[in-house]
Amino acid sequence: MRTRDIGAGIVTAVVMLASTLSYSAAIFSGPLAGFLQVGIGFGLLGASVTAIIFALGSGIPFAIGGPDSKGAAVLAALAVGVAAAVRLPGGNLPASQTAALALLALLVATVVNGVVLYLCGRLRVGRWVRFVPYPVVGGFMAASGWLLMGSAVRILTREEPAWGMLSGLARANRWQQLAAALAFTGALVLARRSRNVLAFPVLLLAATTVTHAVRCLMGVSVAQAQAAGWLLEAPRGAVLPILWLAQHWQAPPGGLLLRQAGTYVALVVVTAFTLLLGITSVEVEARLGDEIDVDRELRVNGLANVASGLVGGMAGTLSLSRTLLNYQSGSRSRVSGIIVGAACLATLAFGTGALAYVPVPLLGGMLFLLGADLLDDWLFQGWKKMERVDYGQVIVILVAVMLWGFIAGVALGVIASCVTFAVNTGRTSLVKQELDRTTFSSRVERSLTETRELIRYGGAIQIIWLHGFVFFGSADNLLEHVKATVPARRPAGRCMVILDFQEVLGIDSSAVMVLVRLRQFAERENFFLVFSGLPPEVENMLHLGGVLSKATETCPVFAELDAALEWCEDRLLDEIMNPEEAKHSADEWLTREIGGQEIFRKFASYLETDSYPAGNTLFTQGETSEFLCLVYSGRVSVVFRTPEGQELRLRSIERHTLVGEMGLYRSLPRGASVVVDQPVVLYRLSRQALERMEMEAPEVAVAFHRFVIRTLSERLDFANREVAALQG
Numbered sequence: 001m002r003t004r005d006i007g008a009g010i011v012t013a014v015v016m017l018a019s020t021l022s023y024s025a026a027i028f029s030g031p032l033a034g035f036l037q038v039g040i041g042f043g044l045l046g047a048s049v050t051a052i053i054f055a056l057g058s059g060i061p062f063a064i065g066g067p068d069s070k071g072a073a074v075l076a077a078l079a080v081g082v083a084a085a086v087r088l089p090g091g092n093l094p095a096s097q098t099a100a101l102a103l104l105a106l107l108v109a110t111v112v113n114g115v116v117l118y119l120c121g122r123l124r125v126g127r128w129v130r131f132v133p134y135p136v137v138g139g140f141m142a143a144s145g146w147l148l149m150g151s152a153v154r155i156l157t158r159e160e161p162a163w164g165m166l167s168g169l170a171r172a173n174r175w176q177q178l179a180a181a182l183a184f185t186g187a188l189v190l191a192r193r194s195r196n197v198l199a200f201p202v203l204l205l206a207a208t209t210v211t212h213a214v215r216c217l218m219g220v221s222v223a224q225a226q227a228a229g230w231l232l233e234a235p236r237g238a239v240l241p242i243l244w245l246a247q248h249w250q251a252p253p254g255g256l257l258l259r260q261a262g263t264y265v266a267l268v269v270v271t272a273f274t275l276l277l278g279i280t281s282v283e284v285e286a287r288l289g290d291e292i293d294v295d296r297e298l299r300v301n302g303l304a305n306v307a308s309g310l311v312g313g314m315a316g317t318l319s320l321s322r323t324l325l326n327y328q329s330g331s332r333s334r335v336s337g338i339i340v341g342a343a344c345l346a347t348l349a350f351g352t353g354a355l356a357y358v359p360v361p362l363l364g365g366m367l368f369l370l371g372a373d374l375l376d377d378w379l380f381q382g383w384k385k386m387e388r389v390d391y392g393q394v395i396v397i398l399v400a401v402m403l404w405g406f407i408a409g410v411a412l413g414v415i416a417s418c419v420t421f422a423v424n425t426g427r428t429s430l431v432k433q434e435l436d437r438t439t440f441s442s443r444v445e446r447s448l449t450e451t452r453e454l455i456r457y458g459g460a461i462q463i464i465w466l467h468g469f470v471f472f473g474s475a476d477n478l479l480e481h482v483k484a485t486v487p488a489r490r491p492a493g494r495c496m497v498i499l500d501f502q503e504v505l506g507i508d509s510s511a512v513m514v515l516v517r518l519r520q521f522a523e524r525e526n527f528f529l530v531f532s533g534l535p536p537e538v539e540n541m542l543h544l545g546g547v548l549s550k551a552t553e554t555c556p557v558f559a560e561l562d563a564a565l566e567w568c569e570d571r572l573l574d575e576i577m578n579p580e581e582a583k584h585s586a587d588e589w590l591t592r593e594i595g596g597q598e599i600f601r602k603f604a605s606y607l608e609t610d611s612y613p614a615g616n617t618l619f620t621q622g623e624t625s626e627f628l629c630l631v632y633s634g635r636v637s638v639v640f641r642t643p644e645g646q647e648l649r650l651r652s653i654e655r656h657t658l659v660g661e662m663g664l665y666r667s668l669p670r671g672a673s674v675v676v677d678q679p680v681v682l683y684r685l686s687r688q689a690l691e692r693m694e695m696e697a698p699e700v701a702v703a704f705h706r707f708v709i710r711t712l713s714e715r716l717d718f719a720n721r722e723v724a725a726l727q728g
Contacts, residue, residue: 009339055337118302139397145374625663
């Protein structure tokens with residue numbers, strides 16, 4: 001056991017005791033102020049159990065768990081709300097029964113909080129916590145700051161704070177206590193700026209010493225100072241909350257605990273995000289090498305809260321300030337966390353009487369500072385960091401909590417998140433990229449004539465890549481976009497719009513209805529709406545929703561984009577190509593391309609004619625390149641075999657095109673195999689025949705080389721434009 005770990009544990013224990021005492025006083029204030037001894041036991045038990053469980057189970061060896069200011073603010077609101085809810089029309093319940101019901105609600109909240117956090121960790125939803133909208137977190141944190149400042153007023157006045165917050169001080173004539181609390185707040189700010197880890201404990205001791213020195217000089221007894229609100233009215237004996245609750249048990253009125261469900265949700269949200277923000281900050285500040293497992297921390301936090309609630313303790317979580325204080329004090333092991341928990345238990349067992357000497361302005365000042373920090377982070381600094389819409393959500397949630405409580409804040413937070421998400425999703429384009437056939441083609445190699453025609457009229461084929469999740473707003477934007485696009489494609493005849501869903505994650509039912517309207521628009525305007533790459537669940541939704549239910553060719557479906565684009569190219573060629581021109585034989589094609597009848601007659605003498613049935617292989621990847629082929633009729637495909645043995649179809653080649661020319665010209669082994677898809681007739685030009693032609697008929701060889709260069713140049717030009725379009 002290292003000496004530094006022990007020293008760090010002692011220093012951190014002092015801070016834990018002071019902060020836990022302030023949280024307990026904040027919760028058991030106002031109508032519950034007479035039962036502070038129960039609140040102290042509630043706080044110290046929660047601090048000890050949470051600190052020990054975090055020390056034993058957290059992935060952060062120097063972690064310090066315990067009651068937190070944000071959670072304490074929610075619990076304080078819960079206690080006050082329950083106390084107000086059980087007041088009877090003819091008078092209040094006995095104070096002890098009111099306090100017992102409030103304590104019961106607090107313990108139920110702690111256990112519920114633990115169960116939910118543990119289940120979140122067990123179900124491994126920790127990473128999804130990061131997806132809760134930032135403004136919702138900000139709204140709850142800012143509301144927690146406001147409630148902490150209200151708790152400070154409640155401690156100083158022993159009354160429920162009114163809207164003006166300072167009015168309670170005026171009614172109770174506690175301006176001196178307020179001044180002392182604010183002075184201590186200022187001293188805390190200065191101590192926090194100090195790099196010395198002992199600054200805060202020394203300040204606590206100094207403030208307590210000065211308070212009692214002044215009291216003695218003025219001749220004021222401890223009892224008189226307590227009655228005047230300067231010292232805490234704490235009993236000398238420890239009170240265990242579970243035993244006290246058993247003695248003052250009061251069955252809760254029907255629905256009392258259920259009506260606090262919104263506050264329970266708020267406690268879970270605040271605790272989870274305090275844990276998440278704490279983990280992130282510790283990773284950065286302590287420069288931990290490994291990423292902390294959020295799910296593990298959720299489970300640890302859940303177990304700590306369940307155990308704490310069952311023994312009568314307060315809800316807690318990872319404390320960022322105390323964890324970093326522990327780390328900066330030299331702790332690197334779990335020993336210091338156990339020391340902190342043991343110190344809280346020892347104080348509960350032997351030292352609660354000393355708490356009567358704690359100055360009330362000291363506790364109020366700590367709560368003021370904690371509340372002001374949260375309001376500064378989320379209101380003042382948030383104005384600089386957030387978009388105005390997000391900042392508006394923070395304000396809305398804060399005001400809702402201030403006016404109507406956490407239930408309204410939870411409801412408005414959920415509604416605001418849903419509305420903002422829907423609006424932002426609607427504004428986000430569903431279209432990842434958009435091209436047409438003039439710059440993007442299928443993997444089918446066609447004749448030069450057909451290729452030129454497809455480029456000329458390629459605007460009639462529109463390709464739209466979609467991505468993300470399809471919602472109503474984004475789908476409606478897509479509908480309007482297609483409506484504006486289709487009229488511009490009319491000159492080529494019946495146009496085609498391909499929607500590629502390869503990168504679509506899912507679709508909701510409202511978006512399906514929009515796509516039904518899109519299909520109806522396609523039928524009305526007589527254009528093809530082609531679907532490709534549909535994920536199975538999306539395709540099922542489109543069938544169930546009626547988008548693909550009709551037996552019509554208006555909305556054909558293809559497994560992949562290349563097949564859809566090839567189908568569209570074939571349809572477009574059927575419309576734009578002259579039927580007679582389409583029937584040109586290979587001889588006519590070569591005569592035209594090579595430079596005339598006489599040149600072709602001489603060229604043909606060097607060619608061999610071959611035919612192959614479907615399924616045959618023209619040449620195999622890796623073999624020596626000894627000939628090229630001019631496809632007369634039929635169709636072949638270029639297939640590449642990967643080192644792992646997987647076969648990839650690179651492109652298909654139809655009639656009136658070249659194949660195998662690259663290997664022949666470069667004298668390299670075949671880079672891929674060529675297989676026959678449809679029965680094929682072709683001309684074969686061997687290396688020997690080409691060399692003989694170059695010697696015997698150089699003018700024919702030159703004409704052929706020019707033809708090859710022209711073909712390859714057009715392919716390269718289109719490939720360059722395709723790459724540029726994809727990068728644009």
